[in-house]
Amino acid sequence: MFTIDRVDKSYPEGGLFASKRKQVLSGISFDWRPGECLGIIGESGSGKSTLGRLLLGIEKPDRGSLLWEGRRIEERTTRLGSISAVFQDYSSSINPFYTVEQALMEPLKLHNEPRRGLHDKIDRLLRQVGLDPSYRSKYSHELSGGEAQRVCIARAVSTEPRCILLDEAISSLDGSVQVQILDLLIRLRTLYRMGYIFITHDIQAAAYICDRVMIMRAGRIEEIVPVERLKDVESPYARKLLSMIIA
Numbered sequence: 001m002f003t004i005d006r007v008d009k010s011y012p013e014g015g016l017f018a019s020k021r022k023q024v025l026s027g028i029s030f031d032w033r034p035g036e037c038l039g040i041i042g043e044s045g046s047g048k049s050t051l052g053r054l055l056l057g058i059e060k061p062d063r064g065s066l067l068w069e070g071r072r073i074e075e076r077t078t079r080l081g082s083i084s085a086v087f088q089d090y091s092s093s094i095n096p097f098y099t100v101e102q103a104l105m106e107p108l109k110l111h112n113e114p115r116r117g118l119h120d121k122i123d124r125l126l127r128q129v130g131l132d133p134s135y136r137s138k139y140s141h142e143l144s145g146g147e148a149q150r151v152c153i154a155r156a157v158s159t160e161p162r163c164i165l166l167d168e169a170i171s172s173l174d175g176s177v178q179v180q181i182l183d184l185l186i187r188l189r190t191l192y193r194m195g196y197i198f199i200t201h202d203i204q205a206a207a208y209i210c211d212r213v214m215i216m217r218a219g220r221i222e223e224i225v226p227v228e229r230l231k232d233v234e235s236p237y238a239r240k241l242l243s244m245i246i247a
């Protein structure tokens, strides 16, 4: 279980040395249950990506705690093998001087995977994300957007984490490629028995892949609903947000 308890986050407003602070997240509390796909949706600026960075332990909260099975997510040892990430900008996620093979090796080496068997593992990962093993020698500029994002997904699953956080991971892709990547994520979830935290402004994508959806508004949680009850959300804001998109 990943337990987020009364998390607040603010940033200096008007430069690093400004005394005024902008409150970006306030009183965020929820649980991520092992194996589930939890969607986080909300308007631009509602704090989704900030929350994502806290969930990945990249940034620390001002107050509150983020505990992965009782251990602080800010600790590197907690994160290893627990949570990994796929971001929107696949082109800058892969080092342009690395081949696909080198990009996939990086997390495996950090994870101290034995060298023996790495070659086969990379072939297997490429196949699992729908790429031919011959892609191992390609550079990122030789890949389409969908292919590059498949490599990023292969890299995220390579260490077999319990959870992958996807921050707008399909937003930069064309419509048909978006569906292919969502279907790939659904398949991998079963294969690796893992779950996702799926940050998006695309409610249809969230409805396609998620079990529960958390609706954020101005740094607060407005509502958390099972996806099959999305149409019955209670808060007026969530209703308005959904009606704008579903209509």
Ligand SMILES: Nc1ncnc2c1ncn2[C@@H]1O[C@H](COP(=O)(O)OP(=O)(O)OP(=O)(O)O)[C@@H](O)[C@H]1O
Pocket (backbone or CB within 6 Å): 011, 012, 024, 042, 043, 044, 045, 046, 047, 048, 049, 050, 051, 201
């Ligand atoms: N490092 C930072 N320093 C200062 N302000 C920040 C920082 N990161 C985020 N913010 C501010 O926090 C607010 C929430 O931003 P965030 O990116 O988390 O929202 P979001 O819901 O992910 O938006 P979008 O959907 O547009 O990506 C914004 O007003 C943003 O300007």
